[in-house]
Amino acid sequence: MRLATIRTATGTRAVRVDESSAVETGDADVRALLEHPDWAQRAATAAGPTHPVADLDYAPLVPNPEKIICAGLNYRDHVLEMGNELPEYPTLFAKYAPALVGAHDDVVLPAVSDKADWECELTVVIGSSVRHADDAAAEAAIAGYTVMNDVSIRDYQRRTGQFLQGKTFERSTPLGPWLVTPDELPAGGWRITTELDGETVQSSTTDQLVFSAVDLVKYVSAIITLNPGDVIATGTPGGVGAARTPQRWLADGTVMVTTVEGVGQLRNVCRKETISS
Ligand code: ZN
Numbered sequence: 536m537r538l539a540t541i542r543t544a545t546g547t548r549a550v551r552v553d554e555s556s557a558v559e560t561g562d563a564d565v566r567a568l569l570e571h572p573d574w575a576q577r578a579a580t581a582a583g584p585t586h587p588v589a590d591l592d593y594a595p596l597v598p599n600p601e602k603i604i605c606a607g608l609n610y611r612d613h614v615l616e617m618g619n620e621l622p623e624y625p626t627l628f629a630k631y632a633p634a635l636v637g638a639h640d641d642v643v644l645p646a647v648s649d650k651a652d653w654e655c656e657l658t659v660v661i662g663s664s665v666r667h668a669d670d671a672a673a674e675a676a677i678a679g680y681t682v683m684n685d686v687s688i689r690d691y692q693r694r695t696g697q698f699l700q701g702k703t704f705e706r707s708t709p710l711g712p713w714l715v716t717p718d719e720l721p722a723g724g725w726r727i728t729t730e731l732d733g734e735t736v737q738s739s740t741t742d743q744l745v746f747s748a749v750d751l752v753k754y755v756s757a758i759i760t761l762n763p764g765d766v767i768a769t770g771t772p773g774g775v776g777a778a779r780t781p782q783r784w785l786a787d788g789t790v791m792v793t794t795v796e797g798v799g800q801l802r803n804v805c806r807k808e809t810i811s812s
Pocket residue numbers: 605606607654656685768770771
């Protein structure tokens with residue numbers, strides 16, 4: 536089952552996305568849907584108004600998550616190519632909801648920096664509250680998987696030891712287009728890619744993750760209760776612009792396509808922010 540949040544003339548709606556049409560579930564967005572303990576049944580049997588899939592205007596998959604948690608330095612190939620040792624603990628940082636945009640929205644490149652970089656990421660969406668999870672509880676708490684591009688403003692990210700200021704620029708981070716429930720996905724090792732204007736710049740597989748989705752849910756749930764609609768981005772593989780020689784950055788007009796095989800695809804045009812005085 537695929538679930539999305541779409542924009543309509545009268546506000547956002549959660550939908551089940553079928554082959555050619557999307558069916559409203561009666562909820563304002565995917566978080567509100569997931570807050571029903573019987574969300575899977577509710578979505579599977581939804582019979583609200585329908586929309587042609589080709590016409591959908593995707594909002595951020597979860598427009599207002601309680602938590603957006605991101606893992607850094609979590610792909611084996613990337614860590615080793617950078618000459619680092621595999622980490623004992625995950626690197627975690629956060630974003631705020633105003634950083635999110637929909638799957639086909641413009642990504643805003645900040646006026647104050649010219650060092651915007653790309654990071655394709657497999658992303659977990661939480662479907663039930665969980666604290667101090669073991670493997671089974673962590674797996675059961677995962678509603679499904681989606682795609683994020685953790686667009687990163689590298690000069691801000693590296694101004695201090697804390698990543699936050701480079702990671703939560705307004706309207707920087709596409710999330711969506713939908714979540715796919717685990718039962719629809721093949722066993723792990725999904726290809727994950729970023730293309731810029733048709734050129735592949737990142738390509739790896741999710742079996743390179745150091746800390747798996749379940750590992751991350753367990754780890755974070757030891758710190759704080761994870762709740763329905765929370766998202767955990769699992770980190771990005773090699774091929775980012777900052778690690779290239781010469782370095783390379785997103786530019787006004789760049790078309791950025793972010794794909795996790797079997798999960799979904801984001802397609803966003805980058806637009807330089809202009810500050811009106
Ligand atoms: Zn990232």
